[in-house]
Amino acid sequence: MSNVLTHQGRVAVVTGSGRGIGAAIALEFARRGAKVVAVDLQLPSDTVSAIGAAATGVAADVSDPDGWVAVARAAEAAFGDVDIVVNNAAYYPNHAIDDLDFETWKRTMSVNLDAHFFSAKQFVPAMRRRKWGRFVAISSNSVGLPVKGMSHYIASKMGVIGFMRGLANDVANDGITCNAVLPGLTHTIATEAQGEEQRRAVWQGQAIQRFAEPEDIVGPVLFLTTDDAAFMTGQALVVDGGQYRVG
Numbered sequence: 111m112s113n114v115l116t117h118q119g120r121v122a123v124v125t126g127s128g129r130g131i132g133a134a135i136a137l138e139f140a141r142r143g144a145k146v147v148a149v150d151l152q153l154p155s156d157t158v159s160a161i162g163a164a165a166t167g168v169a170a171d172v173s174d175p176d177g178w179v180a181v182a183r184a185a186e187a188a189f190g191d192v193d194i195v196v197n198n199a200a201y202y203p204n205h206a207i208d209d210l211d212f213e214t215w216k217r218t219m220s221v222n223l224d225a226h227f228f229s230a231k232q233f234v235p236a237m238r239r240r241k242w243g244r245f246v247a248i249s250s251n252s253v254g255l256p257v258k259g260m261s262h263y264i265a266s267k268m269g270v271i272g273f274m275r276g277l278a279n280d281v282a283n284d285g286i287t288c289n290a291v292l293p294g295l296t297h298t299i300a301t302e303a304q305g306e307e308q309r310r311a312v313w314q315g316q317a318i319q320r321f322a323e324p325e326d327i328v329g330p331v332l333f334l335t336t337d338d339a340a341f342m343t344g345q346a347l348v349v350d351g352g353q354y355r356v357g
């Protein structure tokens with residue numbers, strides 16, 4: 111990882127940063143000089159204490175627009191205007207279509223897709239005024255793979271790619287970019303339930319044949335939120351060791 115303070119002076123919101131990929135992203139933002147607003151269902155105390163004074167924590171449900179008002183207030187009180195939003199929190203129960211109920215479908219869409227809309231409504235106006243902003247949606251490479259029992263999740267993760275593409279068009283003239291990152295199977299609590307054999311079968315299908323750690327996903331997210339990526343928008347960046355290839 112770079113030791114350059116690429117994100118000095120930036121304020122970054124990272125949802126679902128109490129653990130896993132979100133925590134790794136939050137820690138690296140701080141290491142690169144950003145102030146971090148760490149959001150999770152419960153106060154992400156471990157992440158905030160690991161970062162120290164450059165972080166503030168917010169307990170909020172990202173599927174609730176009031177939660178986003180709380181995030182904006184906490185950001186403003188601690189650090190000022192938000193420059194970067196990484197929507198990483200997700201809901202991912204496994205249900206084949208036969209037992210997938212409407213409540214689960216709605217909750218999946220609400221956490222994994224509505225949250226991105228709420229964050230844009232909350233933060234685009236100030237980003238426009240300041241002529242700079244970055245949205246990164248954490249999607250999934252499962253959108254291009256034969257993963258069973260995840261039709262609702264895959265729909266939501268395709269949805270955020272679509273939202274980033276569309277939002278990119280509306281905000282492009284104000285220095286705001288919107289991109290999606292598609293991780294492959296990554297070593298977090300989310301994938302703990304899968305057996306060793308099942309996980310091995312996945313990573314053996316990658317060009318880089320090992321199980322990804324959360325830190326493997328961080329670099330591309332950090333890159334997309336710098337000035338170096340100012341001319342990249344509406345893109346879907348796959349970060350999976352070369353499992354799912356596009357183009």
Ligand SMILES: NC(=O)c1ccc[n+]([C@@H]2O[C@H](COP(=O)([O-])OP(=O)(O)OC[C@H]3O[C@@H](n4cnc5c(N)ncnc54)[C@H](O)[C@@H]3O)[C@@H](O)[C@H]2O)c1
Binds near residue numbers: 128295299
């Ligand atoms: N781990 C993988 O293999 C993998 C693969 C592809 C994509 N992803 C995506 O990466 C992201 C992070 O995954 P992870 O494995 O670190 O997950 P995780 O379950 O370890 O962490 C997700 C965090 O989000 C929080 N969260 C959930 N719902 C929330 C809500 N409504 N409001 C606020 N916070 C909420 C959880 O409390 C948790 O701390 C997700 O978007 C996931 O879909 C993960």
